[in-house]
Amino acid sequence: MVNGNKKKLRLGFFKYSCCAGCEFQVIYFQEHVIEVLENFDILYCRMVTSGGTPEGPFDISLVEGTITESWQVDELKKIRERSKYLFAIGSCAINGGIPAIKSTLPELEIEKRVYTDLSTIHSIRPNAISAYVRVDGDIKGCPPGDRDLYEALTSVLSGKKPYFLEYSVCVECKLKGNICVLVAYKMPCMGPVTNAGCGALCPSNNRACYACWGPMKQPNASALARQFEFMGISPEDIFRKFTLFGSVTTEFRKASELYED
Amino acid sequence: MKINVNYIARVEGEGSVNLDIKDGILKDLKLNIWEPPRFFEGFLFKRRFDEVPDIVARICGICPVSHMTTAIRALEKALGFSPSPEIIKIRKIMTLSQIIASNLIHIYMLAFPDYKGLESISDMLPKFKSEIKRLIRLKEVVNNLTALFGGRPLHPVVMVVGGFTKLPSRDMIGKMIKGLESIKTDAVETLKMVSELPFPKFKNKSEYVAVHSSSGYAINEGLLVSTNGIKVKEDEYYSVFKENEVSYSHAKMTSIKGRGSFMVGALARLNLKFDKLNGNTKRAAKDAGFSVPDFNPFHNNIAQAIEVVHGINECIELLDSLTLKDHEIKVNMKEGEGIAVTEAPRGLLCHHYVLNKRGMVEKANIITPTSHNFMNLEESLKKLVKKYIHENKKEIVLKCEMLVRAYDPCFSCSVH
Numbered sequence: 031m032v033n034g035n036k037k038k039l040r041l042g043f044f045k046y047s048c049c050a051g052c053e054f055q056v057i058y059f060q061e062h063v064i065e066v067l068e069n070f071d072i073l074y075c076r077m078v079t080s081g082g083t084p085e086g087p088f089d090i091s092l093v094e095g096t097i098t099e100s101w102q103v104d105e106l107k108k109i110r111e112r113s114k115y116l117f118a119i120g121s122c123a124i125n126g127g128i129p130a131i132k133s134t135l136p137e138l139e140i141e142k143r144v145y146t147d148l149s150t151i152h153s154i155r156p157n158a159i160s161a162y163v164r165v166d167g168d169i170k171g172c173p174p175g176d177r178d179l180y181e182a183l184t185s186v187l188s189g190k191k192p193y194f195l196e197y198s199v200c201v202e203c204k205l206k207g208n209i210c211v212l213v214a215y216k217m218p219c220m221g222p223v224t225n226a227g228c229g230a231l232c233p234s235n236n237r238a239c240y241a242c243w244g245p246m247k248q249p250n251a252s253a254l255a256r257q258f259e260f261m262g263i264s265p266e267d268i269f270r271k272f273t274l275f276g277s278v279t280t281e282f283r284k285a286s287e288l289y290e291d
Numbered sequence: 292m293k294i295n296v297n298y299i300a301r302v303e304g305e306g307s308v309n310l311d312i313k314d315g316i317l318k319d320l321k322l323n324i325w326e327p328p329r330f331f332e333g334f335l336f337k338r339r340f341d342e343v344p345d346i347v348a349r350i351c352g353i354c355p356v357s358h359m360t361t362a363i364r365a366l367e368k369a370l371g372f373s374p375s376p377e378i379i380k381i382r383k384i385m386t387l388s389q390i391i392a393s394n395l396i397h398i399y400m401l402a403f404p405d406y407k408g409l410e411s412i413s414d415m416l417p418k419f420k421s422e423i424k425r426l427i428r429l430k431e432v433v434n435n436l437t438a439l440f441g442g443r444p445l446h447p448v449v450m451v452v453g454g455f456t457k458l459p460s461r462d463m464i465g466k467m468i469k470g471l472e473s474i475k476t477d478a479v480e481t482l483k484m485v486s487e488l489p490f491p492k493f494k495n496k497s498e499y500v501a502v503h504s505s506s507g508y509a510i511n512e513g514l515l516v517s518t519n520g521i522k523v524k525e526d527e528y529y530s531v532f533k534e535n536e537v538s539y540s541h542a543k544m545t546s547i548k549g550r551g552s553f554m555v556g557a558l559a560r561l562n563l564k565f566d567k568l569n570g571n572t573k574r575a576a577k578d579a580g581f582s583v584p585d586f587n588p589f590h591n592n593i594a595q596a597i598e599v600v601h602g603i604n605e606c607i608e609l610l611d612s613l614t615l616k617d618h619e620i621k622v623n624m625k626e627g628e629g630i631a632v633t634e635a636p637r638g639l640l641c642h643h644y645v646l647n648k649r650g651m652v653e654k655a656n657i658i659t660p661t662s663h664n665f666m667n668l669e670e671s672l673k674k675l676v677k678k679y680i681h682e683n684k685k686e687i688v689l690k691c692e693m694l695v696r697a698y699d700p701c702f703s704c705s706v707h
Contacts, residue, residue: 047327050303050703051352051445057400057412063427064420067413078400079411080300080692099327128349131334140333147536151328172349173445228443235442235449236456240345242446267339274342 038068039089039186043075044109046095046102047129047156051173052120053077053094062180069187086112090186092169096122096129096156103162110163117182118165121172123158125244125276128172130156134273134286157278167192172242172275175227195226198246199239202230211238218258220271223249223281240274245281255285265289296688299695301401301411303353304702308672308691315680320673322665322695324542326706335655340366340624340646341452347642347657348446351704353396355446356389356437357635358642358657358704360511365642366452368629370650372622377614378454379511381440384609385450386510386633388436391602392444393636394557394595395433397699398485399426402592405693406488422484425477429599432470436606439467453620464610471607478603479575482596486579490589491690493678495671497586498547499559500663502634508560508567508601510634516563517553518584525632528641534658537665542705544665545658552666555638556699557594558585569608572601588671589697624650637699639663661705668698 043053056066057078070090074082084105091113097103110116121127132140133156141148159165169178178194185192199221203210208230212219217238221230224239225246232239245251251272258268272286296308305327310320331350335343347362348355360382367374374382399422400412409415415423434444439459441447449455459467500521504513515531516522523531534545547553561568565583568576576582576597581590626648632641638660645654672691679690 045305047329048703049349049352049355051349051355054352054396055445058396058430064416064423067416072411072413075411076298076300076305077303078301079413080404081410096329098329102327128346129329131338131346132330135334135336140330140336143333143336144328144330145536147538150538150541153328153330173352173443231442232448237448237451240342240448242345270338270342274346 038071040073040087041070042073042084042086042088042091042109042113043078044084044091044093044105045076046093046123047098048095048120048122048127050077050094052092055173056092056119056179066183070183088113090114090183091116092119093117093123093159094120096126097159097162098129098153098156100152100154106159106162115166115186116163117167117169118159119169119179120174121170121242121244121275124160124168124170126156126158126278127275130278131273132156133278167194170194170225170227170243178227196247197226198222198249199224199226199228199230199233199243202226202228203233206230206234208233211236216261218261218263218267218271220254223251223254241271242275244276245279249281251282251285252288255288266291292684294684294688296691299692301404302696302700302702303351303704304706306695306700306702308695310676310691312676312680317673317676317680320669320676321539322669322672324540324665324702324705326541326702328541328706331707332655332657335652337651340370340644340650340652343644343652344451345446345448350657350707351701352445353393353701354389354635354637354704356385356441356450357633357640359447359450360386361631361633361635361640361642362644363450363452364511364631364633365629365644366646367622368631369627369644369646370452370622370625371627372453374454375618377616378618380609380613381455382450382511384606385437385440385447387602387606388433390510390634390636391599392430392433392437394599395426395429395481398481398592398595399423401699402696403488405696425480429474429477429481432474435470436467439463451620453622454618456620458615458617461615464613464615468607468610471603471610475603478600482575482579482593482600485592485596486581488592490587490592491693492587493589493675494586495588495674497552497554497588497667498550499562500553500555500639501560501563502632502639503564508564508605512633515632515639518562519550521547526630528630528632532658534662542665542702543662545662546666552670553663554588554667555660555663556591557598557636558588558591559638560634561585561594561597568597568601569604571604572597575600588694591697591699595699624648635660637661637664637701637704657707659701659704659707661700661702664698664700665705668695668700
């Protein structure tokens with residue numbers, strides 16, 4: 031990682047509703063930990079430092095987590111205004127991730143199963159951050175992949191546009207020479223509609239992809255859903271496949287709405 | 292004087308400590324865990340049993356393996372499935388690797404800066420570069436161990452209800468054992484480093500609770516025991532513990548019925564089963580000056596370092612004993628109910644599921660270590676503030692933050 035101008039870039043890391051796994055992935059960035067610490071001034075990241083300020087300005091902001099409360103929207107808009115580059119990191123921020131499963135049922139039904147007293151609960155419908163602010167790129171994955179994280183950080187350091195993969199997990203299976211688990215073993219694999227980046231991890235380990243990287247660009251989700259139906263998978267199981275990750279995305283909604291109860 | 296430590300740094304998730312001191316007397320103290328709820332127990336309703344482990348992994352970015360293992364065990368009990376001894380061993384390797392990794396992060400990145408007057412790990416450079424390098428060496432091997440059986444270190448994909456979808460080769464196991472051997476010295480050095488930190492002299496005589504077994508250092512399965520005489524099966528969890536909603540916090544607070552607070556985690560485990568550690572670890576702990584009973588919650592960091600040494604040794608033994616025979620993942624669907632209680636890095640973790648005859652979740656309940664520690668941490672904080680009440684505001688704030696961090700809470704887990 032080379033920083034041409036030698037001046038440390040100001041980095042902000044913001045967490046909304048999520049497992050904080052993305053933050054961990056950045057803190058513990060394999061062999062790049064020391065490089066990151068030497069090139070970036072971590073101006074704000076609550077899990078890393080008790081100092082710092084959320085006021086910015088930031089050269090680069092990374093935002094993880096699903097938006098589930100209204101104060102997060104207000105803060106997010108401010109962060110956008112104070113950041114030169116803002117990247118969404120991880121499935122929660124990019125496509126709603128696991129917390130967005132909540133959007134598949136009426137909110138009150140779900141909330142009542144967890145709390146008897148809802149007077150202090152102020153949740154809104156879960157959504158991706160791009161529903162509220164413009165983002166300069168998505169560091170995809172759950173957890174996010176090292177390749178995309180490295181690409182985002184080095185691009186900001188060198189002032190170039192980052193390149194993120196825009197094809198499906200199927201391409202990675204072909205590159206690895208995997209036997210197709212969908213065609214050969216009739217597993218309901220989400221690989222054809224899921225963005226690449228994991229290295230076809232699940233199919234390489236004898237299981238169907240479950241779309242943790244979220245939808246690829248312009249997938250034909252309804253065609254895959256119909257293929258699942260043809261394979262004898264029940265409508266409710268098909269609905270669950272397209273609402274595990276990315277339930278709030280227009281890409282996966284095209285399939286899930288066909289099988290909604 | 293009102294003191295609000297809003298958004299405590301270097302812990303996982305979002306929480307604050309609010310206290311009110313009047314005329315040198317502590318009037319009120321509350322730990323407000325304001326992490327936004329994600330409602331896992333709510334949206335797990337009508338999801339199928341086989342997707343539950345992948346969903347609950349996302350409760351926590353530090354201990355996904357613990358949530359997965361606990362959920363898998365509870366679901367297998369509901370479905371009437373008994374895993375083979377080999378699967379049980381691999382699951383123990385997985386959860387031990389998680390405990391080692393989590394303890395390391397907590398020791399080096401979250402707690403250590405407190406004792407050197409630093410704000411973050413970034414400030415540790417350049418003075419503590421060799422410590423950071425040691426952390427990287429340790430973490431690299433341990434992450435590779437989780438990935439060896441899980442496919443990746445964070446949110447693994449290979450562990451499912453019924454077993455593991457793929458097993459590594461004998462050759463890969465051999466390489467992993469060598470890797471673990473190579474970090475044994477680093478683990479002992481970590482323990483030495485932690486034991487030399489200037490911990491505040493402080494005592495809170497807690498009731499410690501842990502999973503216990505007569506054979507070995509129990510992690511995934513055993514009786515629930517305490518220093519004050521609890522000894523029950525995991526299925527009887529609700530007969531001893533009660534989870535309550537708290538008006539000022541999104542996390543629920545769990546107490547022992549008829550008694551109150553208790554402490555779980557590394558220090559609780561060592562207080563209850565120090566004798567089950569392997570010989571090397573016992574010696575290293577003794578050299579570091581640690582002995583039980585120990586009622587200083589700040590020493591939780593020492594306990595974590597001792598577990599790093601133990602975990603590496605036990606993983607080597609377990610790896611050595613594997614047969615690596617492939618198994619078919621075959622679980623029959625049926626109606627049922629299951630409770631599992633395990634040791635996550637931060638202590639007792641309970642998952643409880645009710646499944647209908649199509650394998651769909653009818654009811655889910657998840658009670659995390661930080662919910663178990665919540666009441667005890669508040670009591671501990673009150674005691675600590677009383678001790679330092681005549682110090683200036685900055686000092687009181689720092690001491691409170693340090694104590695919260697010593698418990699290593701996970702607010703994301705606790706609210707979920």
